[in-house]
Amino acid sequence: MGRGKIEMKRIEDATRRQVTFSKRRAGFLKKAHELAVLCDAQVGVVVFSDKGKLFDFCSPPVSLMELFHRYEITTRNTRLQETNRDVVQMVMEITRLRKEIDQLEAGLRRQTGEDLSSVATVDELSQLQLQLESSLSKVHARKDELMSQQLEDMRRMHQTVHEQNNFLCRMMS
Numbered sequence: 001m002g003r004g005k006i007e008m009k010r011i012e013d014a015t016r017r018q019v020t021f022s023k024r025r026a027g028f029l030k031k032a033h034e035l036a037v038l039c040d041a042q043v044g045v046v047v048f049s050d051k052g053k054l055f056d057f058c059s060p061p062v063s064l065m066e067l068f069h070r071y072e073i074t075t076r077n078t079r080l081q082e083t084n085r086d087v088v089q090m091v092m093e094i095t096r097l098r099k100e101i102d103q104l105e106a107g108l109r110r111q112t113g114e115d116l117s118s119v120a121t122v123d124e125l126s127q128l129q130l131q132l133e134s135s136l137s138k139v140h141a142r143k144d145e146l147m148s149q150q151l152e153d154m155r156r157m158h159q160t161v162h163e164q165n166n167f168l169c170r171m172m173s
Helices: 014-039 064-112 122-172
Strands: 044-048 054-058
Touching (some): 054 064
């Protein structure tokens, strides 16, 4: 007959919790020892009880401090590699954005007529002229629209003032 499945939650009874901790700790450290012997692996285990007592295991011939040092070096190298990769990606993105900014600024200077040296042919100048004429017609259309709105606002204001004037005249008579 097999064992029943144990629900993974904190054991509330302190005595049962301590007994379970001792048994499972012993089994855990035994498994670490078996892994080290069977697979010739360097294994280090550190466990603190709920009271703060330290239990550890380290497979010979290295010490736990040597394993920690090796772990620290390995993880530091991994983090450095990841950081270097991130830095390279950021530099590439910055370079791409700078090129894009330069192209946009050159286009803007060409559009404003500040720098036409990059325009090499009459066709390019004609194309630029068409773009400018199109932009100018859009500016005129927007200007006309705004002026019409202002004129309409003025007419309404004039009508309101006229009505108020008539009202005041009727009040006085």
